[in-house]
Amino acid sequence: MSSETLTDARTSRLLTVIRVIYMLKTVWAVIVALLIGAIFILLAGGDPIEGYTALFKGAFLDYWGIGDTLVRMSPLLLAGLAVIIPLRAGLFNIGAEGQIYIGALFATIAALYLPGFLPGWIRIILCMMAGALGGGMWAAIPGLLKAYRGTNEIITSLLLSYVAIYLIGAVLHAWLIEPGAPYPYSREIDKSLELPIFMPRTQAHVGIMVAWAAAILVAVMLWRTTLGQAIQVVGHNKHASSYAGLSVKRLTVLSFAMGGAMGGLAGTFEVLGLKYRLFDHFSPGYGMQGIIVAFLAALNPIGAIFAAIFLAGLQVGAGSMQRATGIDTTMVAALQGLVVLCVAVGLAFKFHPDRWRRRIAAWRGNE
Amino acid sequence: MTAAPARLTLEGIVKRFGTFRANDNVSLKIAKGSIHAILGENGAGKSTLMNVIYGLYEQDGGRILSNGKEVRITDPREAMALGIGMVHQHFKQVNTMSVVENVVLGLPGRQILNLDEDRRRIKELADELGSEIDPDQPMWTLPIGTQQRVEILKMLYRDADLLILDEPTSVLTPTEIKAFFVLLEKLRESGRTILLITHKLDEVMDLADRVTVMRLGRVEAELEIANTTPRELARVMVGRDVVFDIQHAPPKVGDPVLELDEITAVDDRGIGALHGLSLTVRGGEILGIVGIDGNGQGELAEAIAGLRSISQGRIAICGQDASGFDPSERKSVLKMGYVPEDRQKVGLDLDSDIAFNMVLRSFRAPPFSKYGWIDFKKIRAHAVDLAERYDIRMQSVSQRVRDLSGGNQQKIILAREIEDNPKLLVVAQPTKGLDVGAIEFVQRTLLAQRDQGTGVLYISSELEELLLVADRLAVIFKGRIIGDMPASEATSEKLGLLMTGRELA
Numbered sequence: 001m002s003s004e005t006l007t008d009a010r011t012s013r014l015l016t017v018i019r020v021i022y023m024l025k026t027v028w029a030v031i032v033a034l035l036i037g038a039i040f041i042l043l044a045g046g047d048p049i050e051g052y053t054a055l056f057k058g059a060f061l062d063y064w065g066i067g068d069t070l071v072r073m074s075p076l077l078l079a080g081l082a083v084i085i086p087l088r089a090g091l092f093n094i095g096a097e098g099q100i101y102i103g104a105l106f107a108t109i110a111a112l113y114l115p116g117f118l119p120g121w122i123r124i125i126l127c128m129m130a131g132a133l134g135g136g137m138w139a140a141i142p143g144l145l146k147a148y149r150g151t152n153e154i155i156t157s158l159l160l161s162y163v164a165i166y167l168i169g170a171v172l173h174a175w176l177i178e179p180g181a182p183y184p185y186s187r188e189i190d191k192s193l194e195l196p197i198f199m200p201r202t203q204a205h206v207g208i209m210v211a212w213a214a215a216i217l218v219a220v221m222l223w224r225t226t227l228g229q230a231i232q233v234v235g236h237n238k239h240a241s242s243y244a245g246l247s248v249k250r251l252t253v254l255s256f257a258m259g260g261a262m263g264g265l266a267g268t269f270e271v272l273g274l275k276y277r278l279f280d281h282f283s284p285g286y287g288m289q290g291i292i293v294a295f296l297a298a299l300n301p302i303g304a305i306f307a308a309i310f311l312a313g314l315q316v317g318a319g320s321m322q323r324a325t326g327i328d329t330t331m332v333a334a335l336q337g338l339v340v341l342c343v344a345v346g347l348a349f350k351f352h353p354d355r356w357r358r359r360i361a362a363w364r365g366n367e
Numbered sequence: 368m369t370a371a372p373a374r375l376t377l378e379g380i381v382k383r384f385g386t387f388r389a390n391d392n393v394s395l396k397i398a399k400g401s402i403h404a405i406l407g408e409n410g411a412g413k414s415t416l417m418n419v420i421y422g423l424y425e426q427d428g429g430r431i432l433s434n435g436k437e438v439r440i441t442d443p444r445e446a447m448a449l450g451i452g453m454v455h456q457h458f459k460q461v462n463t464m465s466v467v468e469n470v471v472l473g474l475p476g477r478q479i480l481n482l483d484e485d486r487r488r489i490k491e492l493a494d495e496l497g498s499e500i501d502p503d504q505p506m507w508t509l510p511i512g513t514q515q516r517v518e519i520l521k522m523l524y525r526d527a528d529l530l531i532l533d534e535p536t537s538v539l540t541p542t543e544i545k546a547f548f549v550l551l552e553k554l555r556e557s558g559r560t561i562l563l564i565t566h567k568l569d570e571v572m573d574l575a576d577r578v579t580v581m582r583l584g585r586v587e588a589e590l591e592i593a594n595t596t597p598r599e600l601a602r603v604m605v606g607r608d609v610v611f612d613i614q615h616a617p618p619k620v621g622d623p624v625l626e627l628d629e630i631t632a633v634d635d636r637g638i639g640a641l642h643g644l645s646l647t648v649r650g651g652e653i654l655g656i657v658g659i660d661g662n663g664q665g666e667l668a669e670a671i672a673g674l675r676s677i678s679q680g681r682i683a684i685c686g687q688d689a690s691g692f693d694p695s696e697r698k699s700v701l702k703m704g705y706v707p708e709d710r711q712k713v714g715l716d717l718d719s720d721i722a723f724n725m726v727l728r729s730f731r732a733p734p735f736s737k738y739g740w741i742d743f744k745k746i747r748a749h750a751v752d753l754a755e756r757y758d759i760r761m762q763s764v765s766q767r768v769r770d771l772s773g774g775n776q777q778k779i780i781l782a783r784e785i786e787d788n789p790k791l792l793v794v795a796q797p798t799k800g801l802d803v804g805a806i807e808f809v810q811r812t813l814l815a816q817r818d819q820g821t822g823v824l825y826i827s828s829e830l831e832e833l834l835l836v837a838d839r840l841a842v843i844f845k846g847r848i849i850g851d852m853p854a855s856e857a858t859s860e861k862l863g864l865l866m867t868g869r870e871l872a
């Protein structure tokens with residue numbers, strides 16, 4: 001009897017350990033992806049250890065590298081949030097890219113045309129609000145179409161991205177373009193509107209901190225407010241939502257618009273924090289990478305912070321790797337793909353306590 | 368009967384999940400060529416036992432004998448090789464493929480198909496069972512009853528002579544059930560053995576030769592149907608006496624709490640479902656809505672609940688026009704409770720926990736939230752209290768509702784809809800899929816509400832249940848009420864006539 005209870009205690013302790021191992025499966029997936037990537041590097045004639053060392057040093061262990069990583073993280077994180085909020089309501093926002101562009105446009109117009117007598121910080125806040133509003137309104141279009149016409153939001157949000165990208169091009173050409181510019185970009189924004197840098201001699205602007213705060217606010221919204229709970233009930237079950245008196249239509253539009261506002265902020269910070277102008281085709285696909293961030297984070301806004309730092313680090317470290325070892329930066333694109341693949345495979349591994357209990361019992365039996 | 372050799376024998380089967388014994392020393396003997404029923408409430412361990420026999424679980428103790436020989440079954444394929452086939456409650460079929468393709472799907476040793484030969488054999492088998500099945504029809508075009516036949520055919524095609532049927536009638540309409548019973552008798556005549564898992568007493572009484580009653584993972588009794596009564600079976604199954612005739616005092620009828628005046632509505636496809644339906648429910652009475660399924664019952668309930676818009680007519684709850692109130696306002700302001708027919712799809716958010724589901728319709732208002740902030744402490748305390756009062760079996764209130772049994776899920780809905788003392792309670796098919804114990808609980812709860820002065824609209828396709836519980840009965844036919852009467856004057860014959868649309872002379 002007592003030996004049996006002892007075994008039970010040992011079994012449950014072992015089960016806890018196994019459960020934790022399962023919980024960390026994203027970490028294991030990333031490690032496996034890096035190992036597979038190492039094979040690729042070997043095949044390409046490089047030294048993986050040297051390459052990875054250069055990559056991680058360049059991204060995370062170097063002052064300027066950290067600055068670059070954070071700068072890169074900001075749009076990735078905000079684009080990730082743009083995907084996460086609607087997806088919590090069961091809606092796929094594939095169009096964060098377009099929302100980034102429209103947000104940048106609104107912010108630029110605000111920056112260029114807000115009356116100069118307002119103090120700089122007030123104008124910065126107004127620019128951010130304009131950017132969020134622009135992205136939110138753009139995202140509200142697929143939301144409205146979904147809610148009131150049943151149109152597939154994946155398709156509308158994706159296609160609207162292309163509309164947005166070319167719309168920015170047209171607006172730049174026709175209106176905002178700097179006179180005499182060799183290719184389409186706007187006039188420079190006023191010095192007083194440039195976001196303060198919080199790491200001297202890097203480009204790390206306060207927009208990064210705003211992005212972190214946004215992630216925390218989204219988490220609080222989802223988990224602590226009636227709005228967040230309502231969004232998640234809609235994501236779980238539309239029929240039950242109507243029964244609970246929630247307006248599925250309103251929440252569909254709202255969650256899309258909130259996501260779009262995050263995308264709009266991403267675009268805003270690219271203008272106010274980094275480039276100080278609106279460039280044609282300024283985003284290298286941050287919106288699409290936001291989907292990866294949301295996926296790696298398993299839709300957890302706090303997790304998205306780490307996912308975005310990780311992805312940004314890979315992209316920033318790629319340059320250091322190439323300089324140090326000659327491994328091409330495109331290897332990082334492959335690595336990014338491998339990470340997504342491995343995390344997706346990892347989703348298939350679910351913790352079944354009963355199966356493990358049986359396995360443990362079998363091992364004990366063999367001892 | 369007892370002389371027939373055993374097709375399958377279980378000796379002392381034990382199946383543990385952690386420290387929980389889902390099957391505790393279960394023994395039974397199934398005679399060749401008989402219909403053997405396993406009866407038990409939800410959670411009695413029936414499905415676990417079947418999964419052990421079918422090789423989906425491996426037992427922790429005990430022996431299985433097939434045709435007198437001890438066997439180890441670790442895989443459904445091994446079960447099939449022993450002639451054991453299982454028809455699950457939810458069919459394992461590919462809807463876009465034809466009958467013949469579904470039947471041969473996964474047959475071992477086939478790289479090149481010769482479907483003509485298969486078509487012929489399927490036809491033969493179908494004829495033997497007296498069913499018309501076109502082997503080339505795509506699965507999705509077949510009614511559920513026929514899909515089930517294909518599932519059985521699939522097993523027979525693999526030479527199964529012991530069929531395990533898991534709650535086979537739960538998906539069928541009453542007409543299909545009758546035809547299904549005929550089919551089972553044919554199978555028995557042909558010498559095949561049937562193991563029927565069910566929680567429905569009348570099925571066991573009508574069909575089975577012997578019955579094993581399970582409760583809490585153990586065998587409570589094994590009885591010859593000829594020597595038992597439904598009352599005895601119910602008592603063994605639930606572990607106490609079940610009162611079939613609920614005695615209730617005559618209703619103390621109050622003011623109208625629900626008045627429907629000539630309401631008209633369409634169904635999901637836009638086809639007219641309610642055509643000028645009128646009725647009144649008064650406080651302190653239970654009005655039962657009788658009718659054959661599909662005559663507008665679902666739409667009626669949804670219209671009253673505010674989930675379906677009406678194109679004409681008027682709905683008044685407690686004398687107040689309900690048109691401006693959304694579903695949750697009808698609960699909070701108009702004091703209407705609603706137990707929807709589809710508890711999993713409509714009544715609950717299965718992916719949220721018990722605590723949240725208890726406030727699913729009220730979490731946006733005080734005391735459970737203030738200024739948009741949710742007070743999870745209050746929600747949990749509230750849930751703990753309700754779970755205790757309504758006897759909801761669970762590990763904790765943070766357990767996901769998806770993992771609960773149907774009876775416990777229904778208790779959550781009932782608790783939520785009743786706890787703020789509604790004046791009107793609309794319940795649609797509240798006992799569907801529940802076992803005897805849970806049905807009794809639901810009915811008692813509704814009667815208690817009635818005695819407190821609540822008006823109850825009870826929509827059900829179970830005629831006996833309505834005759835037992837309701838004070839007044841109204842018959843719905845093609846979206847209209849075509850007759851009503853006090854329950855005391857109602858008979859199955861009278862109601863049966865009305866249900867098929869014949870007005871009483």
